[in-house]
Amino acid sequence: MRYFTFLFFFFLSFTTVAQEYVVGLDYFLPEDVTYNTNIPTPKSIIGHEVGEWHVTHDKLVQYMYALAEASDRITIESRGTTFEGRPLLLLTITAPKNLANLENIRKEHVALTEGAQTATTNMPVVVYQGFSIHGNEPSGANAGLVAAYYLAAAQGPKIDELLNNTVILFDPSFNPDGLQRFAYWANINKSENINPDPNDREFDEIWPGGRTNHYWFDMNRDWLPVQLPESRARIETFHNWYPNILTDHHEMGTNASFFFQPGIPSRTHPLTPKKNQELTGDIAKFHAKALDKIGSFYYTEESFDDFYYGKGSTFPDINGAIGILFEQASSRGHAQESENGILTFPFTIRNQFTAALSTLEAAVSMRTTLLDYQKEFFKNATSEGNAGGAIVFGDEKDASKVYHLAEILKRHKIKFNAVKEDFESNGKTYKKGSSYIIPKNQKQHRLINAMFEKRTSFQDSLFYDISAWSFPLAFNVDYEEGTFSNKTGEEVTNLQMSTPPVPQNSQYAYLMEWHDYYAPKALNMLLKKGLRAKVGMTPFELNGKQYDYGTILIPVQNQSLTAAEVAEIVKEVVSESHVTITGVATGLTKGIDLGSNQFRALEQPKVAMLVGEGVTPYDAGEIWHLFDQRYDMLLTKLDTRNFSRTDLSRYTDIILPNNYALDKNDAEKLKDWVKDGGTLIGYKNTGNWFDSNKLLEMKFKTRKDTATNISFEQRGDYRGAQVIGGAIFETKLDRSHPIAFGYKNETLPVFRNSTYFLETEKDSYNNPIQYTENPLLAGYISKPNLEELANTSAFKVGGIGRGNVIYFTDNHNFRAFWYGTNKLLMNAIFFGDEM
Numbered sequence: 001m002r003y004f005t006f007l008f009f010f011f012l013s014f015t016t017v018a019q020e021y022v023v024g025l026d027y028f029l030p031e032d033v034t035y036n037t038n039i040p041t042p043k044s045i046i047g048h049e050v051g052e053w054h055v056t057h058d059k060l061v062q063y064m065y066a067l068a069e070a071s072d073r074i075t076i077e078s079r080g081t082t083f084e085g086r087p088l089l090l091l092t093i094t095a096p097k098n099l100a101n102l103e104n105i106r107k108e109h110v111a112l113t114e115g116a117q118t119a120t121t122n123m124p125v126v127v128y129q130g131f132s133i134h135g136n137e138p139s140g141a142n143a144g145l146v147a148a149y150y151l152a153a154a155q156g157p158k159i160d161e162l163l164n165n166t167v168i169l170f171d172p173s174f175n176p177d178g179l180q181r182f183a184y185w186a187n188i189n190k191s192e193n194i195n196p197d198p199n200d201r202e203f204d205e206i207w208p209g210g211r212t213n214h215y216w217f218d219m220n221r222d223w224l225p226v227q228l229p230e231s232r233a234r235i236e237t238f239h240n241w242y243p244n245i246l247t248d249h250h251e252m253g254t255n256a257s258f259f260f261q262p263g264i265p266s267r268t269h270p271l272t273p274k275k276n277q278e279l280t281g282d283i284a285k286f287h288a289k290a291l292d293k294i295g296s297f298y299y300t301e302e303s304f305d306d307f308y309y310g311k312g313s314t315f316p317d318i319n320g321a322i323g324i325l326f327e328q329a330s331s332r333g334h335a336q337e338s339e340n341g342i343l344t345f346p347f348t349i350r351n352q353f354t355a356a357l358s359t360l361e362a363a364v365s366m367r368t369t370l371l372d373y374q375k376e377f378f379k380n381a382t383s384e385g386n387a388g389g390a391i392v393f394g395d396e397k398d399a400s401k402v403y404h405l406a407e408i409l410k411r412h413k414i415k416f417n418a419v420k421e422d423f424e425s426n427g428k429t430y431k432k433g434s435s436y437i438i439p440k441n442q443k444q445h446r447l448i449n450a451m452f453e454k455r456t457s458f459q460d461s462l463f464y465d466i467s468a469w470s471f472p473l474a475f476n477v478d479y480e481e482g483t484f485s486n487k488t489g490e491e492v493t494n495l496q497m498s499t500p501p502v503p504q505n506s507q508y509a510y511l512m513e514w515h516d517y518y519a520p521k522a523l524n525m526l527l528k529k530g531l532r533a534k535v536g537m538t539p540f541e542l543n544g545k546q547y548d549y550g551t552i553l554i555p556v557q558n559q560s561l562t563a564a565e566v567a568e569i570v571k572e573v574v575s576e577s578h579v580t581i582t583g584v585a586t587g588l589t590k591g592i593d594l595g596s597n598q599f600r601a602l603e604q605p606k607v608a609m610l611v612g613e614g615v616t617p618y619d620a621g622e623i624w625h626l627f628d629q630r631y632d633m634l635l636t637k638l639d640t641r642n643f644s645r646t647d648l649s650r651y652t653d654i655i656l657p658n659n660y661a662l663d664k665n666d667a668e669k670l671k672d673w674v675k676d677g678g679t680l681i682g683y684k685n686t687g688n689w690f691d692s693n694k695l696l697e698m699k700f701k702t703r704k705d706t707a708t709n710i711s712f713e714q715r716g717d718y719r720g721a722q723v724i725g726g727a728i729f730e731t732k733l734d735r736s737h738p739i740a741f742g743y744k745n746e747t748l749p750v751f752r753n754s755t756y757f758l759e760t761e762k763d764s765y766n767n768p769i770q771y772t773e774n775p776l777l778a779g780y781i782s783k784p785n786l787e788e789l790a791n792t793s794a795f796k797v798g799g800i801g802r803g804n805v806i807y808f809t810d811n812h813n814f815r816a817f818w819y820g821t822n823k824l825l826m827n828a829i830f831f832g833d834e835m
């Protein structure tokens with residue numbers, strides 16, 4: 001007996017330790033509610049309690065389908081897939097009678113944004129709830145399990161009132177690939193005896209972490225540019241419904257509490273109506289009350305902001321809705337010590353669930369106010385737009401880039417028209433097929449302003465994210481505002497990429513100008529097929545056509561293929577890349593003839609990039625995405641762990657994104673490789689390392705400030721104001737330098753979020769990309785920084801042995817929407833040997 005007693009107690013105490021942080025479903029749910037037993041609980045489908053393990057995306061999907069199957073309040077759909085093939089789910093949750101009439105409800109709701117004067121008295125409010133856009137901020141998506149269960153299973157007058165009056169667009173995971181990556185990490189490192197020691201590996205994910213999507217993008221910056229598949233699904237749902245509230249559930253540092261908006265009032269974008277922030281404040285009262293009830297601490301207004309419209313909680317604010325950001329202190333793993341005691345994963349989930357519910361309570365209580373606000377927002381936007389005017393944008397040399405900008409407009413349901421006929425204005429040519437006109441008298445008038453404006457004065461000098469994103473600058477298109485009424489053609493309803501003419505067969509040569517966005521893709525295809533190609537170092541004229549710097553020449557003679565085979569390949573390349581290639585029958589031109597040694601032979605690049613611990617994942621991921629998704633070019637990712645023992649001789653080009661990873665031995669290794677003919681390309685911080693290791697000697701200006709009349713309390717803001725969070729500046733190009741091939745204008749807008757002020761070289765021809773005298777185009781920069789930046793260089797190249805080292809002060813591949821500067825990297829790759 002004694003023996004058994006001992007065993008019994010031993011077992012009990014063991015279980016207690018192991019299960020210390022595991023709670024039942026009732027821990028999360030409100031009291032005094034009964035639940036429909038025909039609705040499966042999360043545990044009955046996923047095999048564990050909510051918060052016991054980190055839910056993997058596949059299990060989340062499994063549960064959401066099971067709920068939709070069992071509940072007459074839910075329909076489910078997959079709106080596409082992530083890069084890794086995971087479904088982008090959307091649950092529509094409302095009363096069964098609303099579900100039966102959903103399309104009518106949707107149409108009536110959208111009509112409110114289009115001037116319908118319908119009374120809102122009996123209309124449901126629409127709430128879009130989304131979770132864990134940062135995959136390693138998991139309490140949101142895990143709370144989604146509880147929230148979806150509650151909405152499907154709760155019974156009684158309260159839930160009936162909620163569902164009768166609300167259509168909930170429920171997005172259980174904004175970032176499936178990131179959530180899966182993070183759940184794997186947290187679960188594989190979980191001990192049976194949960195260990196809250198913050199030093200444990202469980203709390204320290206390996207590079208690149210689960211925050212981002214497959215190509216390491218922060219997807220909570222892509223709501224406006226809409227370049228990623230996950231965002232495309234979301235934005236389509238958004239414009240299909242125009243929700244009244246959109247919520248975005250995040251996590252922050254472990255020692256914090258819980259944050260809900262409003263954020264810092266002075267950092268609200270001026271295009272957002274005042275009333276938006278008032279309503280945000282009214283909604284906040286519901287969160288406060290609900291969190292008070294469960295004893296949870298929180299704060300508002302002290303951090304985060306509503307400035308950049310590319311964030312999930314700010315995008316709704318320029319679309320007639322209220323966006324709400326939630327930030328929960330993160331346990332990262334299953335439980336972690338914090339300044340507020342042990343922070344358990346279930347506790348974080350409960351706060352998120354509570355806020356999800358208080359959002360719905362606010363929506364029901366403020367229903368007609370929110371609907372009327374939305375109606376008024378679009379009424380005012382439309383009447384502002386009735387003042388008239390239009391924007392024309394285009395690029396006579398690059399229809400592809402223009403197409404991609406137009407594609408963003410389409411995704412945001414912005415109407416635009418074709419250009420009736422080619423015309424010139426202010427020295428720029430707007431051609432039919434590569435230019436469009438956006439009339440301002442439309443419902444999305446305010447969104448158009450938010451995308452096209454160039455703002456340079458601000459109420460505050462601190463920004464949570466970038467301070468400028470002007471799309472015509474990011475795309476480097478020609479554009480201007482005006483009326484253009486006699487130039488405006490038909491509305492574009494079926495946007496298509498331009499189809500260049502099929503090239504005529506030639507026995508002599510083919511020519512391809514370098515301006516089109518996809519010219520590098522075309523050149524890479526040609527080289528990959530084993531064709532010889534050359535680049536023209538100066539402009540020329542042939543058959544009455546002007547060919548600019550960087551024109552690609554494909555000779556027909558002395559290829560390993562016949563003239564007919566070459567012709568076939570050229571046709572295939574044109575049809576896949578949408579770039580114009582012209583067959584010519586003579587080598588005699590005005591300017592350099594085709595046999596001139598001003599045409600330089602090109603080789604197929606074999607490119608590698610440094611990734612891994614010590615490399616900024618965003619900067620590296622943008623380059624990977626550019627090669628893989630845009631140009632179909634192979635890029636080998638060399639991990640920093642193995643760099644010292646990797647044979648580099650098989651690569652022609654190596655890219656070092658912003659990094660802190662390499663040491664002196666790595667520098668010697670790279671120097672030898674460059675001497676043998678390699679092209680080494682570095683960005684941002686890599687410049688200091690180039691300089692100190694004598695790979696490329698450079699001088700950076702260092703500014704020394706002393707704070708005068710700045711108090712201790714003001715010191716944070718003082719320092720913050722010296723940060724360039726992300727603004728747009730003008731550079732002057734030397735178009736004859738190979739780094740600038742393919743650019744038709746003398747100036748180029750560039751993005752900058754760093755303070756690397758590179759001094760120019762004495763010889764002017766060594767400064768092909770230089771900041772202008774007064775470079776600020778859009779965004780915030782402090783006055784002293786602006787003075788420092790003026791006239792500095794943005795680029796440097798130097799030779800070692802047979803190779804070159806190339807340096808860019810700025811990231812030209814920012815967030816996949818800086819189409820205008822992507823070509824700089826391609827020029828370094830393809831023409832690096834000629835610099």
Ligand SMILES: [Zn+2]
Nearest residue numbers: 134137250251
């Ligand atoms: Zn986040």
